[in-house]
Structure formats: C-alpha cells, structure tokens
Amino acid sequence: MNLGIIELLGFGSQGWGGPLLKAAGVTLAAASCGFFLGSLLGICGASLKLARAGVLRTIGHFYTTVFRGVPEILVVYLFYFGGSVVLTNAMNSGGFPGFYSLPAFAIGVIAVGVVSGAYQTEAFRSAFLRLDRGQIEAGTACGMSKLLLLRRIIAPQTLRVALPALGNIWQSVLKETSLLSVIGLTELLRQAGTAAGSTRQPLLFYGAAAVMFLIIGRITGLILTRMENHLAKPWRR
Amino acid sequence: MASSSRLAIADTTEAIPAISTADLHKHYGGLEVLKGIDFHANDGEVVAILGASGSGKSTFLRCLNLLELPSAGRLHIFGEEVKLRPGDANLRIADRKQIDRLRTQVAMVFQNFCLWSHMSVLDNLMEAPVHVQRRGRAEVRDEAETVLKRVGLLERANAYPAQLSGGQQQRAAIARALVMKPRVLLFDEPTSALDPELVGEVLKVMRDLAAEGRTMLIVTHEMAFARDVSSRILFLEKGRIEAEGSPQQLFGGGVNERFDQFISRFSQG
Numbered sequence: 001m002n003l004g005i006i007e008l009l010g011f012g013s014q015g016w017g018g019p020l021l022k023a024a025g026v027t028l029a030a031a032s033c034g035f036f037l038g039s040l041l042g043i044c045g046a047s048l049k050l051a052r053a054g055v056l057r058t059i060g061h062f063y064t065t066v067f068r069g070v071p072e073i074l075v076v077y078l079f080y081f082g083g084s085v086v087l088t089n090a091m092n093s094g095g096f097p098g099f100y101s102l103p104a105f106a107i108g109v110i111a112v113g114v115v116s117g118a119y120q121t122e123a124f125r126s127a128f129l130r131l132d133r134g135q136i137e138a139g140t141a142c143g144m145s146k147l148l149l150l151r152r153i154i155a156p157q158t159l160r161v162a163l164p165a166l167g168n169i170w171q172s173v174l175k176e177t178s179l180l181s182v183i184g185l186t187e188l189l190r191q192a193g194t195a196a197g198s199t200r201q202p203l204l205f206y207g208a209a210a211v212m213f214l215i216i217g218r219i220t221g222l223i224l225t226r227m228e229n230h231l232a233k234p235w236r237r
Numbered sequence: 238m239a240s241s242s243r244l245a246i247a248d249t250t251e252a253i254p255a256i257s258t259a260d261l262h263k264h265y266g267g268l269e270v271l272k273g274i275d276f277h278a279n280d281g282e283v284v285a286i287l288g289a290s291g292s293g294k295s296t297f298l299r300c301l302n303l304l305e306l307p308s309a310g311r312l313h314i315f316g317e318e319v320k321l322r323p324g325d326a327n328l329r330i331a332d333r334k335q336i337d338r339l340r341t342q343v344a345m346v347f348q349n350f351c352l353w354s355h356m357s358v359l360d361n362l363m364e365a366p367v368h369v370q371r372r373g374r375a376e377v378r379d380e381a382e383t384v385l386k387r388v389g390l391l392e393r394a395n396a397y398p399a400q401l402s403g404g405q406q407q408r409a410a411i412a413r414a415l416v417m418k419p420r421v422l423l424f425d426e427p428t429s430a431l432d433p434e435l436v437g438e439v440l441k442v443m444r445d446l447a448a449e450g451r452t453m454l455i456v457t458h459e460m461a462f463a464r465d466v467s468s469r470i471l472f473l474e475k476g477r478i479e480a481e482g483s484p485q486q487l488f489g490g491g492v493n494e495r496f497d498q499f500i501s502r503f504s505q506g
Binding site for chain 1: 304333338339347349351352397399413
C-alpha cells in the first residue's frame with residue numbers, strides 16, 4: 001500500500017512495469033495487424049469503388065458506408081459476441097455442449113482491420129484519382145500490361161499520395177485498439193485498469209498508459225514521416 | 238532472270254508501308270472526329286500532320302498506337318494487321334499481347350512529356366526495355382546512356398523529372414521512346430506545352446532524328462519546322478484528309494484553298 005511510484009511502475013515483484021510493457025506490446029501488435037489487414041481490405045475496397053461494373057461499385061460503397069457509419073465498439077461487440085454465439089450454436093448442434101468464445105486477439109484484429117479498411121479504402125481511392133492520367137497513358141503507350149502498369153507506375157505513385165492520409169488512419173487505429181479491452185484483450189488500457197484497481201492508484205496508471213500511447217504514437221509517427229519524405233524525394237526540386 | 242526476281246522481292250519489301258490505315262473512323266458519342274482516313278507512311282518518311290484544333294489530327298495519331306480505339310477501319314503496322322474486334326461504340330483490342338508488342342515498335346512522345354515522376358531519368362528510360370521488352374539491364378543501361386548523351390542529358394541521368402525544365406523533360410521523353418528501338422516515332426504536339434525559348438532544343442533533337450532517316454509522324458503547330466523537316470504534309474480538316482503532298486507543293490500555295498487559308502491564319506499569328 002505504501003509503495004512509491006518507482007516500485008509501482010518498476011519491474012520488481014510488486015511492480016506493474018512488466019505487465020504494462022507486455023500490454024503495450026499487445027496494443028502495438030493488435031494495431032499493426034489490424035492496420036495491415038485494413039490496408040489489404042482498403043486496396044480491395046478502392047478497387048471495388050473504382051470498378052467499371054456497377055455491382056462492384058455498390059458493394060464497395062456498401063462496405064465503406066456501413067463500417068464508417070457504425071460505432072467501432074459496436075463492431076467489436078458484434079464480431080466477438082455475435083461470432084461466439086454463432087460458434088457456440090454450431091458446436092452445440094454438432095454434439096459439443098458448453099459455451100465457446102472466439103479468440104479475443106484474432107477477433108480484435110479483424111474488427112480493427114475491417115473498420116480501418118473502410119477508411120483506407122477512401123485514402124487509396126482518392127489517391128488513385130489524383131494520379132496523373134498522362135503518366136499511366138505513357139505506360140500503356142510503351143506496351144505495359146495492366147499488371148505491370150499497376151505494379152510499376154500506379155502502386156508506387158498511389159502509395160506516395162495516400163501516405164499522409166494513411167498516417168492519420170494509423171494514429172486512430174492505434175488509439176482504437178483500446179476498445180478491444182471490452183472483449184477481454186489485455187492491451188494497454190485494460191492492464192492499466194487492472195493495475196489501477198488493485199493498487200487504488202488510477203491517476204498513476206491511467207497516466208502511465210496515456211504516456212505509453214503517446215510514445216508509441218510518436219515513434220511510429222516518426223517512422224511514417226520518414227517514409228513519406230523518402231517517397232516524396234522525386235517531387236522535390 | 239535471277240536479278241529481276243531479286244528486284245521483285247526488293248520491290249515488295251519496299252512497298253510495305255510502316256503504317257497504313259484504311260477507312261479509319263472515330264466518333265465520341267454523336268460526334269464524328271475521324272471520317273474515314275486512308276493513309277500510309279513509308280519507312281523513313283517524316284510526315285507532318287497539320288490542321289486546326291478539332292480537325293482530328295491528335296485523335297488520328299493516338300489511334301495509330303491504340304491509345305484511342307477507332308470506331309471502324311483497319312490499321313496495319315509493317316504489314317501486320319492490328320487485331321481489332323467489334324465493340325459497343327468503338328472497336329476493341331482483340332489481342333492485347335500483339336498490341337503491347339507493336340506499341341514498343343510505334344513509340345509515342347506526348348505534349349505533356351508524361352515522364353514517370355517517381356523515377357529518375359535513367360529509370361524512366363530503362364523501364365520499358367527491361368520490363369516490357371525483357372532486354373538485359375546492362376545492355377539497356379548502355380543504350381540509355383548513349384541516347385541520353387545524344388539528347389544532351391547524360392549529366393542529368395539521375396535527376397527526377399520535377400527537377401528538369403520542360404525542354405529537358407521533353408528531350409528525356411524522346412530518349413525514353415528511342416531506347417525501345419522503335420521503328421516509328423509518333424509525336425503529339427511535342428512543343429506545344431513548352432515555353433517559347435525551350436522549343437528550339439526539342440526541335441533540334443527531332444531534326445537530328447529526321448536526318449538519320451527515322452520514320453516519324455508529327456502532329457505540330459510549328460509550321461517552319463513542318464516545312465523544313467517533313468517529307469510529306471498531311472492536312473486534316475473536320476476529320477478528313479483535306480490535302481496531302483510534299484511541303485514544297487503545299488507551302489508553295491495554290492494547291493488547296495483551305496490549306497492556304499490555314500497557313501495564312503498562322504502567319505498572321
């Protein structure tokens with residue numbers, strides 16, 4: 001009860017330093033995996049929304065409308081509890097009684113991925129629309145196949161244009177992984193809550209969690225800025 | 238006998254035009270831009286394509302490497318018929334592989350240069366030869382450096398397009414076309430986007446290319462250049478060939494009234 005701040009945040013037997021660091025690792029892992037999944041979904045979503053066929057555009061539009069319009073925490077609940085009910089029913093009817101829950105980390109990553117994918121769809125789509133058509137035409141005129149054009153001309157230029165928007169989405173993905181605490185994933189917020197509860201030091205631990213979020217955000221932000229600068233090099237005079 | 242049959246073979250090869258079109262049509266919706274163009278360019282010819290804006294000259298040039306798909310008609314490149322099949326409004330590409338192969342043979346230089354802005358000048362030059370034509374990197378690099386030297390840009394090989402002047406960019410774009418070793422060069426108003434003081438350096442490169450006997454089709458508003466450099470003038474008006482002939486004939490006046498009017502509008506500025 002009378003431990004000092006150093007002991008409470010330290011790595012000793014009474015300290016919460018170890019669990020908090022581990023939880024920060026879980027936050028970073030969930031955010032990275034979710035963001036990566038979101039990038040894949042975003043590329044698919046953008047392709048759908050840019051497709052010539054109306055049906056495909058409608059599907060893409062439906063995806064971004066739904067997952068940008070529904071609160072993220074609801075998506076998390078829906079995927080986790082809804083998914084667990086479906087799984088339990090399936091297991092029970094297959095002759096395995098009891099309640100089955102889905103793995104929190106995997107479902108969390110999927111939820112974060114699907115939601116950030118909707119935002120990334122817009123980032124990729126608007127970046128593509130800003131490309132210089134003439135440069136794409138020049139590739140066609142050189143006999144490039146569609147795949148080669150995509151790989152050598154369209155993808156690198158789209159990435160460069162989309163990167164600032166993607167950086168913003170990353171920062172919000174990082175914060176929103178804290179929502180995964182509601183499905184029992186021991187990420188930074190949940191671990192801080194546990195520590196705060198058992199030591200009655202909410203100010204200290206929530207404060208520490210806030211600082212750790214800021215540090216992770218700052219470091220990853222710097223990496224993204226460096227990438228941005230690197231990709232922007234050809235456009236500097 | 239033997240010599241005469243050899244002569245006959247020589248005649249037939251000479252008779253195959255570099256590019257020919259038969260009854261080429263193009264319309265956008267209800268607007269008919271090309272109303273049946275019959276044209277051929279022989280190997281080694283420099284054809285200047287002139288006409289007022291809206292005459293269809295750029296559209297015609299862009300049809301020749303299928304950046305625009307014609308609505309009807311036939312296109313041959315070195316005797317090979319370009320495979321097109323009927324579509325909704327325009328013809329469609331029937332054999333993408335054939336088109337991609339022919340496009341490296343009929344290279345295009347654009348009004349706005351259209352260099353790939355994320356690549357250095359050297360990478361711009363090497364892109365299509367390495368990835369489309371699948372030639373060896375070392376050989377392509379040597380060739381690219383030779384061509385860059387020729388257009389006076391060797392020392393800018395590692396610069397990015399944004400770091401170059403318009404004239405330098407257009408010379409790099411011409412170099413990019415040359416590295417593919419095309420058999421025909423198409424120029425779509427290559428100097429129209431340039432500041433007046435940069436036009437000369439681009440025209441000089443084009444003059445050199447014409448002098449070495451390259452087959453070139455040039456859509457241009459540079460009348461003096463067309464008169465001095467081209468071997469033939471193609472004058473389009475309202476989607477039709479209004480006049481055709483050597484520059485001496487046409488610029489001499491009196492051959493075609495509309496051409497004379499067009500030229501006089503130009504000289505008045």
